[in-house]
Amino acid sequence: MINFIFKKKRLSFLLILSVSTLKAQWSKQNAGTEASFRSICATSSKVVWAGGTKGTILKTTDAGQHWQVIRVQGAETLDFRDIYGANEHIAFAMSAGEAEKNAARIYKTIDGGNTWTIVFETHEKGAFFDSFDFWNEKEGVLIGDPVDDKPFILRTLDGGQTWHRIAKDKLPVIKQGEASFAASGTCVITRNKKKAWINTQSRVFYTTDKGETWQVAETPFTQGLTSGIFGLHFYSDKDGIATGGDYKEDKKVSDNIAITHDGGKTWALLPQAKPDGLKESSWVLSDKSLLVVGTSGTGLSDDMGKTWKAIDNEAFHAVSCYKNDCWAIGGKGNLAKWRK
Numbered sequence: 629m630i631n632f633i634f635k636k637k638r639l640s641f642l643l644i645l646s647v648s649t650l651k652a653q654w655s656k657q658n659a660g661t662e663a664s665f666r667s668i669c670a671t672s673s674k675v676v677w678a679g680g681t682k683g684t685i686l687k688t689t690d691a692g693q694h695w696q697v698i699r700v701q702g703a704e705t706l707d708f709r710d711i712y713g714a715n716e717h718i719a720f721a722m723s724a725g726e727a728e729k730n731a732a733r734i735y736k737t738i739d740g741g742n743t744w745t746i747v748f749e750t751h752e753k754g755a756f757f758d759s760f761d762f763w764n765e766k767e768g769v770l771i772g773d774p775v776d777d778k779p780f781i782l783r784t785l786d787g788g789q790t791w792h793r794i795a796k797d798k799l800p801v802i803k804q805g806e807a808s809f810a811a812s813g814t815c816v817i818t819r820n821k822k823k824a825w826i827n828t829q830s831r832v833f834y835t836t837d838k839g840e841t842w843q844v845a846e847t848p849f850t851q852g853l854t855s856g857i858f859g860l861h862f863y864s865d866k867d868g869i870a871t872g873g874d875y876k877e878d879k880k881v882s883d884n885i886a887i888t889h890d891g892g893k894t895w896a897l898l899p900q901a902k903p904d905g906l907k908e909s910s911w912v913l914s915d916k917s918l919l920v921v922g923t924s925g926t927g928l929s930d931d932m933g934k935t936w937k938a939i940d941n942e943a944f945h946a947v948s949c950y951k952n953d954c955w956a957i958g959g960k961g962n963l964a965k966w967r968k
């Protein structure tokens with residue numbers, strides 16, 4: 629009798645687990661545009677910003693029930709590869725492109741996206757912005773392609789009004805061909821008041837003093853022209869995830885996820901996230917499940933990467949969550965909200 633009751637309870641548990649797994653999926657939303665997007669930022673459970681091609685910004689203030697399509701005047705040829713929303717009114721958008729072609733710009737709005745102002749622009753040869761993040765609405769950090777054999781790191785401490793490059797003598801030497809991918813708006817991650825991490829294809833640079841000084845750590849990812857780390861996510865000061873792969877062979881079986889438990893000093897590969905292939909962005913939900921997206925599809929792990937469930941083959945570049953409210957975005961206005 630006891631054994632029978634145990635089996636019934638175990639069966640009930642498995643059924644509940646199965647139903648829960650089946651409910652974990654993306655629910656498509658109408659972006660109202662076919663622009664392509666590689667950056668998204670959930671500011672709250674209701675307010676989300678996204679940046680895309682042709683100077684396009686998306687914004688919702690009702691948890692994705694309706695999306696506003698914003699065209700930034702004067703940015704029609706630009707690609708906003710990263711975006712940061714401080715709140716419903718204040719946001720920054722970063723354009724990725726060659727500085728010599730007027731494409732290295734940072735815009736800011738303080739009126740909810742009605743008007744945008746260029747707060748920084750450079751024409752420096754070789755400059756190409758990849759990603760940025762902010763500790764708060766005043767203080768932020770940006771990574772660009774290396775210039776003069778050193779990382780190109782900019783910092784603002786006054787709400788984006790001025791940006792200054794971190795002195796080259798305070799930075800580690802860059803490797804030949806080393807750079808970041810302007811792929812998912814997650815190559816720079818900030819936490820608390822002073823910590824930040826930046827990834828290149830195979831290394832992670834980290835600071836504990838708000839960008840004054842930087843150290844660098846090797847990872848198990850191999851540096852490649854089209855392969856390596858594509859993004860980072862830190863869910864505590866010590867614990868972080870690196871996602872990657874190869875964007876030219878984005879369905880190829882390869883190492884695509886690694887983890888750190890010491891603040892980015894050391895990294896270890898996890899079992900390959902499913903479905904196989906490129907993973908560009910990740911998030912650890914409040915229930916400690918790990919969600920990863922990429923052009924090869926979405927994967928979910930309930931045990932922090934030990935085992936994986938392939939959710940779908942939808943191609944997303946970036947994911948952002950506020951607690952358990954998550955949104956993912958990709959090419960041609962491919963936009964969805966997570967349901968679990």
